[in-house]
Amino acid sequence: MLLETLRCENGRVFHLPYHQARLDRSLKTLDSLQRYELKSLIHPPEEGLYRCRFLYDEIGYTVEFHLYVPRVITSLKLIYDDTIEYSLKDSNREALNALFEQRGECDDILIVKNGLLTDTSIANIALWIEGKWLTPQTPLLEGTTRARLLEEGFLTPAPLRPEDIAKATKVAIFNAMVDFLEVESGIIP
Template sequence: MLCFETICVENRQLKNLSYHDARLNKTRQELWGYDDRWDLKALLEIPESVDESLHKCRVAYSKDIDNIKWEPYSPRTIRKIRLVYHDEIDYQYKYDNRDSLNALYAQRGDADEILIIKKGLVTDSNFCNVAFFDGNRWLTPASPLLPGTQRALLLDEGIIEAAEIHESDIATFSQIRLFNAMVDWANAATLDVSLIA
């Protein structure tokens, strides 16, 4: 079983490494009992093929690093979101095996993205954490499937707040924003909640 980290590389700089270090080391300790601490800055050397444009560094690992991939990144266009339901899905660690998420994503129909409801609560989209705007604050689900690194940064900076969000609450918000390690807050897709079906 492998897990992975997806790290944003912008202008040949690795972004938010302290948050990736924290999640990676927590995962290695909790899943496999390893107490040694990895420092991704020391482990990763940006290859010459990576230019100044936005790139994705994908580090797959268990006890050791299994593989590292570097590739250009193009953001996806999200125009419509489909609600999907799964009460047992577990993705609390960033598992390399995404079969359960892929099966839910296959239910999106004509939508570009999904929003996963677990036991009546809003969790995440397929690739992103989400936040909802109530006219005053941006609220992110308190129980995401995966606590993302960008989510942790935004919580620490006070840009978003965690709250329990039920499916029935969605209509009380005006907007939804989707973000992850590759899509920072300023560039995140923001849609009217009427585009969630």
């Protein structure tokens, strides 16, 4: 099944139009005529911070709410894999989990595909280089927070390579749950 992960806090769903747009694109990619209107299907708890998992396919959907406990990410390990594919946000994360297991002492991984930086196991990334936040022009997954930050002009897409890490003075990860978070220790080759 495909998946949308949405931040819900105190009864409010964050950045719903970006999730709806990705869901619609994903169904179109699958040549599905099915449509789901997230606004009418997601009713979060009135109190607390939750990670909403909207799982769907051409046949149906389920909605789950989980209290959100953020993962602490202070370091990323470069992992090289030219075959990884994750262009649709899928609930099957076996390939990503196998790469994540190679992180060693780091908190997460940063995947390099075909010589270019892509994503961590759970987030898109950005590097602060020469006064601007650059994000990989070819991520594994075009995240909803990435789409919003690009639209706002906060991020600039660029073909980032591992050697560009040395030029960066800051590194950040971002997804629907953490929004935009700088990684303190950086990237370990």
